[in-house]
Amino acid sequence: MADKKQNCSLLTLFLTLFKIGAFTFGGGYAMIPLIQREVVEDKKWLSNDEFVDIIALVQTAPGAVAINTAVFLGYRLRKLKGALVAVIGVALPSFLIILLIASVFISFETNPIVQKALMGIRPAIVSLLVYTIYHLGKRVIKKVKEIALFGLSFFGILMFNIHPIIVLITAGLIGYFTYEDIENIEVNDP
Amino acid sequence: MKLLYLFISFFKIGLFSFGGGYAMIPLIQKEIIATHQWLSPNEFVDIIAIAEMTPGPIAINSATFVGYKIAGFLGSFVATTAVILPSFLIVLALATLVVKTQNNSIQQKIFKGIRPAVLALISVAAVYVAQTIHIDYKMGLIFIISLASLFNKRVHPIIVIIGSGILGVFLL
Numbered sequence: 128m129a130d131k132k133q134n135c136s137l138l139t140l141f142l143t144l145f146k147i148g149a150f151t152f153g154g155g156y157a158m159i160p161l162i163q164r165e166v167v168e169d170k171k172w173l174s175n176d177e178f179v180d181i182i183a184l185v186q187t188a189p190g191a192v193a194i195n196t197a198v199f200l201g202y203r204l205r206k207l208k209g210a211l212v213a214v215i216g217v218a219l220p221s222f223l224i225i226l227l228i229a230s231v232f233i234s235f236e237t238n239p240i241v242q243k244a245l246m247g248i249r250p251a252i253v254s255l256l257v258y259t260i261y262h263l264g265k266r267v268i269k270k271v272k273e274i275a276l277f278g279l280s281f282f283g284i285l286m287f288n289i290h291p292i293i294v295l296i297t298a299g300l301i302g303y304f305t306y307e308d309i310e311n312i313e314v315n316d317p
Numbered sequence: 318m319k320l321l322y323l324f325i326s327f328f329k330i331g332l333f334s335f336g337g338g339y340a341m342i343p344l345i346q347k348e349i350i351a352t353h354q355w356l357s358p359n360e361f362v363d364i365i366a367i368a369e370m371t372p373g374p375i376a377i378n379s380a381t382f383v384g385y386k387i388a389g390f391l392g393s394f395v396a397t398t399a400v401i402l403p404s405f406l407i408v409l410a411l412a413t414l415v416v417k418t419q420n421n422s423i424q425q426k427i428f429k430g431i432r433p434a435v436l437a438l439i440s441v442a443a444v445y446v447a448q449t450i451h452i453d454y455k456m457g458l459i460f461i462i463s464l465a466s467l468f469n470k471r472v473h474p475i476i477v478i479i480g481s482g483i484l485g486v487f488l489l
Contacts, residue, residue: 150475151372156442161474176432183431184411186438189334190404191374198405202412210412214405221373222397225381226390228367240486245370247485249446250456251477254463256443260436267432276430280437285444295434302430308422 135172135204137212143170144197144216151193152248158193160255162200163262172204175266183295193217276301319388320395326353327380327399334376345379355387376400455488 143165151158159182167178181203185195194214201213268274276298283289326348334344342365349355356364368378377397384396415424450456459481466472466480 146475149372150478151374152370152478156439157446159439159442164474176428179432179435180428182438183428183435184415185408188404188407188411189332190401190408191334191376193374194377194401195404195408198408199412202409207409210405210409214401218373218377218397218401221371221377222381222393224371224373225367225378226385226393228371229382229385229393241370243485243489244482245485246450246456246489247459247481247483248478249450250460251463251481253443253447253450254460254467255474255477256439256446257464258467260440260443263439264436267436273433276433277437277440280434281440284437284441291438294437295431298430298434299427300430303423303427306426306429308426 135170135209137205137208139170140201140204140209141212141216144201144213145219147197148193148217149220152245152252156192156256157252158196160259162193162196163259166200172200175263179263179267183299186292186295272305320392322353323384323387323392323396324399327384327396328402330376330380331400332403342375345376349379349383355383360386459484459488 147158147161147165150161163175163178166172167175173181181196181199182192185192185199188195194217197213197217198210201209201211203209205212264277268277280294280298283294284291330344330348346361350358350361364379364382365375367382368375371378377400380396380400381393384393386392388395462484463477463481466477467474
């Protein structure tokens with residue numbers, strides 16, 4: 128793992144997070160496909176499992192998922208400097224765009240072309256999420272137990288409005304009590 | 318003084334907004350409209366609309382917007398920094414902790430349980446976004462084209478986003 132991390136210059140980290148920040152329409156989880164593609168598949172800074180773990184971990188902190196993931200990722204790769212560079216990179220696009228809108232384009236949100244483009248993006252975001260779920264699911268879901276954990280969590284949140292943090296903690300406890308000790312840490316990704 | 322209040326308000330919003338995204342709206346509303354009257358309710362609704370239409374988390378978007386309205390560029394900088402700072406510090410602490418205890422078996426077992434639940438969270442997000450779509454054949458077409466290009470040609474997500482936006486302008 129160490130060799131991967133050394134490959135990552137602060138500039139690359141900044142540019143990657145800037146790109147992610149500039150294209151995360153829909154907020155929150157909509158940025159997960161983009162981060163997964165950039166950070167796991169293209170740059171190989173993290174394995175799929177590590178990526179999923181980070182998403183789980185940052186749920187326990189307040190704030191936006193995108194920001195928290197950036198801070199954690201930056202720290203993983205380049206410690207404090209990395210965390211700073213990553214958070215500035217991911218926040219800068221929204222900062223600049225809103226500044227522009229607040230100062231110049233007052234009627235931005237009523238522009239019909241903008242509205243149509245944004246409506247068109249929505250089904251694409253759903254397809255991105257479906258693709259990511261499929262991709263991560265191939266690695267995460269291995270046996271009946273994972274299917275059950277997935278199903279219970281999904282319907283727990285969707286039908287019974289259980290808070291995501293409660294779901295994650297419960298799933299973690301179930302994992303702790305039902306999985307056998309792992310002697311050697313698995314090599315997760317090729 | 319204005320800048321100090323801005324900082325404190327947005328630091329508070331950043332500190333107590335668990336769950337991200339729309340979970341933050343009530344808190345932002347309370348601080349900005351009820352407590353400080355920095356914006357009218359109508360302006361606040363506009364911000365939410367703008368936040369939906371621009372990339373990035375709604376907390377950052379509203380911090381930048383409100384900061385700019387209250388105290389210009391400096392205000393937007395102070396508010397945005399303040400709203401990020403709590404998560405930055407807390408996640409940093411979390412990251413130090415986890416990196417130190419990385420290869421321990423207890424942590425591995427807990428995460429094995431958590432991973433399917435994270436997938437469920439992402440799936441719920443997909444359902445929520447899908448629910449905001451008025452489904453017709455045009456939307457279905459954009460969905461299928463996006464999905465097919467992701468699966469078959471491994472097109473980059475950014476291209477998919479831009480392409481679907483362009484399709485939206487011409488089709489809808």
